[in-house]
Amino acid sequence: MKEFAEMILRAAKVTYHAGPRCLVSGIDFTLGPGEMVALLGPNGAGKSTVLKLLCGELRPSSGTVVFGGKPLGQWAPRELARRRAVLPQQAMVPFEFSAMEIVMLGRSPHGDAGKCVGMVLEAMEWTECRHLAQQSVGTLSGGELQRVHLARVLVQIGLRASGSVRCLMLDEPISNLDLSHQHGALRIAREIASQGAALLVVLHDLNLAAQYADRIVLLKQGRIVAAGTPSEVLCTELIGEVFGVRARVIKNPVCGSPAVFLES
Amino acid sequence: MESPGRMRASSMKRGRGLFLLGLAAALACLSMVALCVGAVKIPPREILEALTGRALDAKLETVVWHLRVPRVLLGIMVGAALSVAGALMQGLFRNPLADPGLIGISSGAALGAVFVITLGGVVLPEAPLLSDMRLLPVSAFVGALIVALIVQRLAATSGYTSVATVLLVGIAVNSLATAVIGLSTFLATDTQMRALSFWMLGSLGAADWKMIGIAAPFCLGLTAVAPLFAPALNAFALGEAEAGHLGYSIERTKKLLIVVTAAGVGACVAFTGLIGFVGLVVPHLVRLWIGPDHRWLVPGSVLLGGILLTLADTIARTVVAPAELPIGILTAAFGGPFFLLLLLRARRRALWG
Numbered sequence: 001m002k003e004f005a006e007m008i009l010r011a012a013k014v015t016y017h018a019g020p021r022c023l024v025s026g027i028d029f030t031l032g033p034g035e036m037v038a039l040l041g042p043n044g045a046g047k048s049t050v051l052k053l054l055c056g057e058l059r060p061s062s063g064t065v066v067f068g069g070k071p072l073g074q075w076a077p078r079e080l081a082r083r084r085a086v087l088p089q090q091a092m093v094p095f096e097f098s099a100m101e102i103v104m105l106g107r108s109p110h111g112d113a114g115k116c117v118g119m120v121l122e123a124m125e126w127t128e129c130r131h132l133a134q135q136s137v138g139t140l141s142g143g144e145l146q147r148v149h150l151a152r153v154l155v156q157i158g159l160r161a162s163g164s165v166r167c168l169m170l171d172e173p174i175s176n177l178d179l180s181h182q183h184g185a186l187r188i189a190r191e192i193a194s195q196g197a198a199l200l201v202v203l204h205d206l207n208l209a210a211q212y213a214d215r216i217v218l219l220k221q222g223r224i225v226a227a228g229t230p231s232e233v234l235c236t237e238l239i240g241e242v243f244g245v246r247a248r249v250i251k252n253p254v255c256g257s258p259a260v261f262l263e264s
Numbered sequence: 265m266e267s268p269g270r271m272r273a274s275s276m277k278r279g280r281g282l283f284l285l286g287l288a289a290a291l292a293c294l295s296m297v298a299l300c301v302g303a304v305k306i307p308p309r310e311i312l313e314a315l316t317g318r319a320l321d322a323k324l325e326t327v328v329w330h331l332r333v334p335r336v337l338l339g340i341m342v343g344a345a346l347s348v349a350g351a352l353m354q355g356l357f358r359n360p361l362a363d364p365g366l367i368g369i370s371s372g373a374a375l376g377a378v379f380v381i382t383l384g385g386v387v388l389p390e391a392p393l394l395s396d397m398r399l400l401p402v403s404a405f406v407g408a409l410i411v412a413l414i415v416q417r418l419a420a421t422s423g424y425t426s427v428a429t430v431l432l433v434g435i436a437v438n439s440l441a442t443a444v445i446g447l448s449t450f451l452a453t454d455t456q457m458r459a460l461s462f463w464m465l466g467s468l469g470a471a472d473w474k475m476i477g478i479a480a481p482f483c484l485g486l487t488a489v490a491p492l493f494a495p496a497l498n499a500f501a502l503g504e505a506e507a508g509h510l511g512y513s514i515e516r517t518k519k520l521l522i523v524v525t526a527a528g529v530g531a532c533v534a535f536t537g538l539i540g541f542v543g544l545v546v547p548h549l550v551r552l553w554i555g556p557d558h559r560w561l562v563p564g565s566v567l568l569g570g571i572l573l574t575l576a577d578t579i580a581r582t583v584v585a586p587a588e589l590p591i592g593i594l595t596a597a598f599g600g601p602f603f604l605l606l607l608l609r610a611r612r613r614a615l616w617g
Contacts, residue, residue: 057505081511091503094358095556105502108495109511156510 007032007066008167008198014053014063016222023049024222027063031167031200036193038209039202041219042243047202048089048171050219054200055086055169068165081109084167085153089175090145093137099148100124100133106156119159123151126159126188128181142176149173150185157197166197173201174208186212210234210257218242234258280554287567294571295340298578299332303586306332335471338479339577340570342468342536343546345483345528347569348490350543351550351561355497356416356521357430360551361606363544364529367430368411368437370540373526373533374464375441376407381463382448382456401482405530411437412522466539466592468577479531486528487566493521494558501556539573539592541599546572548606 009031016024024046031037039047052058054065056072065072068083085106093102103120107113113120124130127147137145150173157166168189174182182205190212193199203209209216210230217227220242226233235258239247245262252259299311304327306314313319314328346364353362353369364370380403415433445464449457462469496517499507508514532539550564573591580589 055509057508077508077513078511081509084509086506086509088503088505088509093501094360095501095551097498097501097556101498101555101557102502105499105510108499 008068008165009054009200010066011054012064012066014050014060014065016049016053016058017061022222024053026223027053028224029054029217029227031198033165033196033198034193035215036189036199036201036213037215037217038213039200039217039219040204040206040209040242045219045242046222047219049222051086051169051171051200051202052088055084056080057086057088067167078109081156083157083165084169085156087149087153087168087170087173089171090149096136096138098134099129099137099140099144102137102148103151103155106152106154109156116155119155120151123154123159124148126154127151128184143178143181146173146176147181147185150188154188154192157192161195161197166192166195168192168197168199168201170199170201172204175204182208206234206239206260207252210259211252211255230257234260280560283554284560284563284567287564287571291340291567291571291574294574294578295336298336298339298574299328301578301582302327302332330472334473334476335468335577336574337476338471338536339468339574341476341479341483341487342532342539343542343569343571343573344566345486345532345569346539346542346573347546347565348487348562349525349529351547351558351565352490352493352497352521352525353543354547355493355500355558356518358500358503359430360548361544361603362430363541363603364408364525365538365540366434366544366603367415368434368441369408369415369526369529370533370538371434371438371441372411373404373408373530374538375444376403376405376530377534378445378448378460379403379407382452382460400534401478401527401531404534405482405527408526408530408533409523412526416518416522462590463537464592465590466537466595467580467588467590468536468573469581469588470535475535479535482527482531486524489524490562490566491559493517494562497558537590537592539595541595541603542569542573544606545599545602548602 007030009029011027011029014024014027014029015022027050039050041047049058053060056065067075067080072080100120103124104113104116107116107120110116121130121133124133127150129144129147129151132140132144132148137148140148150170153168153170157168170189173189174185177185186208189199189201193214201213213230215228216230216233218225218233218238225242226238234249236247236249239245239249239260247260247262249258249260251257296308296311300306300308306324306328310319310321310324311328314325315333317325319325319328349364349369350362353364353367354360356362357367377400380399414437415430418429418433445460449460452460496507496512499510499512500517502510504514507517546569547561547565550561550568554560554564576591576594580591580594583589
């Protein structure tokens with residue numbers, strides 16, 4: 001049981017059926033404090049579904065998900081929201097909230113939004129959207145909106161290490177960002193992890209995952225094909241098996257992690 | 265990059281408290297005006313005397329206490345309830361075009377009410393239960409609730425609301441309601457028919473203290489609990505799943521919202537008929553002034569809804585005096601074009617989906 005408590009998130013034999021179709025099966029997964037795990041796989045591999053199962057948005061057909069030592073279903077929603085923030089792929093905001101109001105919503109589970117203006121502005125500084133604070137979200141570009149939402153989930157779990165469990169689950173948080181902001185967002189994620197928070201990030205870019213994540217989980221057709229450190233997982237054979245491409249892996253001169261290139 | 269439109273959010277936020285105070289003051293003044301004007305013009309001083317029981321003229325006191333005061337109170341109550349219902353439905357369906365009338369909730373309430381008014385009288389003329397006024401809001405509530413649940417079931421699948429579906433369900437329910445109401449006018453006596461068609465157009469003319477007493481728990485109940493939903497509705501704007509991740513119980517919130525809205529709208533429709541577009545126009549105007557934050561939007565809608573309906577009713581009973589214009593005609597005449605304007609705006613923002 002001790003091992004259970006030490007892991008922030010632990011999933012065992014999670015399977016999910018939608019009607020007769022089995023979308024996800026046999027997911028065994030753990031996420032520990034201070035760890036940043038990237039979930040990779042081709043389109044339709046079930047990355048978002050796995051994330052939804054692990055965060056409780058979907059209920060597994062079978063299997064269990066335990067968060068902070070307690071099955072997900074036993075958490076009071078508000079208590080869970082204070083410890084864990086989830087950033088789904090974005091839908092549009094129908095009303096003209098200002099960017100800052102959106103970030104402030106991140107504090108609603110704590111009920112202290114009024115007292116957290118400093119934290120809100122700092123988070124917006126981190127994700128480089130401070131200058132957008134008073135703008136209506138309807139006028140923001142996709143990338144700007146994504147940075148605003150990233151700031152929102154950051155303030156939800158707090159910017160600094162606290163006594164309690166902290167966990168961030170991000171579904172393609174950098175899909176609309178430019179090169180510099182992609183790295184910026186992942187550096188923030190890394191920083192949060194180094195404070196002891198647990199991070200699960202769905203990504204598409206193998207090289208960014210290799211550079212920033214501690215572990216990579218490769219998903220294909222709803223199953224985990226491989227999981228391990230970037231250098232264990234990112235090899236020609238596995239990439240070929242999962243993505244159906246011929247890849248060459250070299251060493252990234254910047255950080256020493258594997259770097260993947262495709263044979264033309 | 266920095267066009268004035270992009271910076272509007274900040275200017276909207278300033279002076280929210282002042283805005284609400286202004287609305288409250290306007291509502292108070294307008295209520296006074298509404299008490300003064302009518303078939304008999306009564307000066308404000310005499311109104312105050314009548315209200316404080318110091319009136320010299322007993323007839324005048326009767327006019328004020330038993331005709332004008334209930335009517336103004338009913339107008340404020342109904343305006344507030346319909347506007348708040350609109351604000352709640354717009355937040356719930358994540359769409360600024362939702363309105364109890366347009367999405368069929370009012371028609372559902374009308375169905376329930378008509379059922380009691382005429383069919384009850386025709387089929388079971390001697391049934392004492394059906395002739396009881398207290399049954400009206402209950403049956404209207406049931407009708408409104410059924411429609412609201414259907415709309416929610418059909419439109420809000422997988423955390424994503426289709427506006428087109430919401431409005432189409434509204435069309436379907438509205439035509440069904442028209443059919444049933446048509447059938448009951450066919451069965452009704454001449455007097456019933458006249459009463460029904462006036463009721464369909466909406467009127468505060470029947471206001472009395474008994475009606476206020478029965479409608480108040482429903483309307484005031486909706487108005488009183490609506491602010492409790494404000495934080496959840498702010499989170500709903502991000503999406504249903506996101507609201508869940510922010511710690512709100514989505515299913516429970518949705519169900520409660522629909523029940524209280526149906527109760528409020530049901531009571532309004534039961535006693536004042538179909539007064540359309542108030543729930544659409546009022547929250548929109550409030551948002552233009554103080555932004556979309558529901559913690560301010562809800563009280564703003566309460567006040568502005570009271571103001572607009574009192575104003576509309578005052579116009580309705582003075583413009584063709586001594587006759588009265590059904591108030592629903594007025595709100596539709598102003599609300600219809602307003603809705604078209606919103607549709608055009610929404611299309612530009614690609615809200616259809």
